[in-house]
Amino acid sequence: xxxxxNKLRTKNDIIRKLSSQLEPDSLAWSQLFTDATFLAxxxxxxxxxQSLILPNTYEFYWNVTPEKVLDRLTDYTxxxxxxxxxxxxxxxxxxxxxxxxxxxIVEEETNxxxxxxxxxxxxxxxxxxGMNLGADPTVKFAVGDFKLKRILTVxxxxxxxxxxxxxxxxxxxxxxxxxxxxxDAVLHAAETKYLFFCAKEDFSGYHNFASTYxxxxxxxxxxxxxxxxRGIR
Numbered sequence: 001x002x003x004x005x006n007k008l009r010t011k012n013d014i015i016r017k018l019s020s021q022l023e024p025d026s027l028a029w030s031q032l033f034t035d036a037t038f039l040a041x042x043x044x045x046x047x048x049x050q051s052l053i054l055p056n057t058y059e060f061y062w063n064v065t066p067e068k069v070l071d072r073l074t075d076y077t078x079x080x081x082x083x084x085x086x087x088x089x090x091x092x093x094x095x096x097x098x099x100x101x102x103x104x105i106v107e108e109e110t111n112x113x114x115x116x117x118x119x120x121x122x123x124x125x126x127x128x129x130g131m132n133l134g135a136d137p138t139v140k141f142a143v144g145d146f147k148l149k150r151i152l153t154v155x156x157x158x159x160x161x162x163x164x165x166x167x168x169x170x171x172x173x174x175x176x177x178x179x180x181x182x183x184d185a186v187l188h189a190a191e192t193k194y195l196f197f198c199a200k201e202d203f204s205g206y207h208n209f210a211s212t213y214x215x216x217x218x219x220x221x222x223x224x225x226x227x228x229x230r231g232i233r
Contacts, residue, residue: 003058005073007107009146009176011049023063032066042074044097047173051100054080055179080180088187092124097173099186102127104174107182108137112205116185119207121192131195133164141175149232201226
């Protein structure tokens with residue numbers, strides 16, 4: 001059978017997807033994803049399951065074991081991480097895990113492929129100077145509400161290591177299974193001095209970028225006014 005894996009956000013999303021299409025039930029997947037030997041073999045912890053999976057179409061027998069499924073998925077992921085990509089990660093002085101985590105944020109920020117390298121540059125620049133990432137998608141992940149239209153103070157104060165407004169550095173793991181496009185966008189991040197971006201007020205899905213907070217405030221006010229005009233809260 002064909003197993004189509006698209007973007008999946010949480011570990012539970014992955015478990016639900018796999019258990020709904022393959023014979024092993026959710027308990028079998030849960031046990032594997034917390035198994036110390038499995039985690040050590042893949043050099044991850046239980047917060048980084050998303051890093052093993054690249055969205056794609058895979059073929060399996062429906063009664064395949066969880067171990068064999070993950071072996072197949074990780075084989076594909078390891079093939080994707082060829083010598084060239086590993087070299088680019090090393091040049092950026094970022095590990096594979098860090099690249100995937102940043103890529104997962106980029107994945108959630110935009111569907112515009114041509115804008116992803118610029119958004120990646122913002123998060124890399126922030127990370128390098130020790131600035132809070134301040135990524136709205138990580139707050140949505142921390143809150144567990146992916147339909148939030150506006151991130152408010154009540155959300156940015158939540159005590160979660162995934163809340164990148166409150167805590168400096170990268171979250172403990174990816175906030176989704178990022179696409180190959182988003183991973184490559186991080187590996188080929190634009191060279192910019194941007195530290196801020198805000199959705200464009202025309203709701204095109206693109207963003208206005210800024211190097212200073214003063215510039216960012218101007219962009220943010222335009223977007224907030226557009227939200228208010230539409231009654232979006």
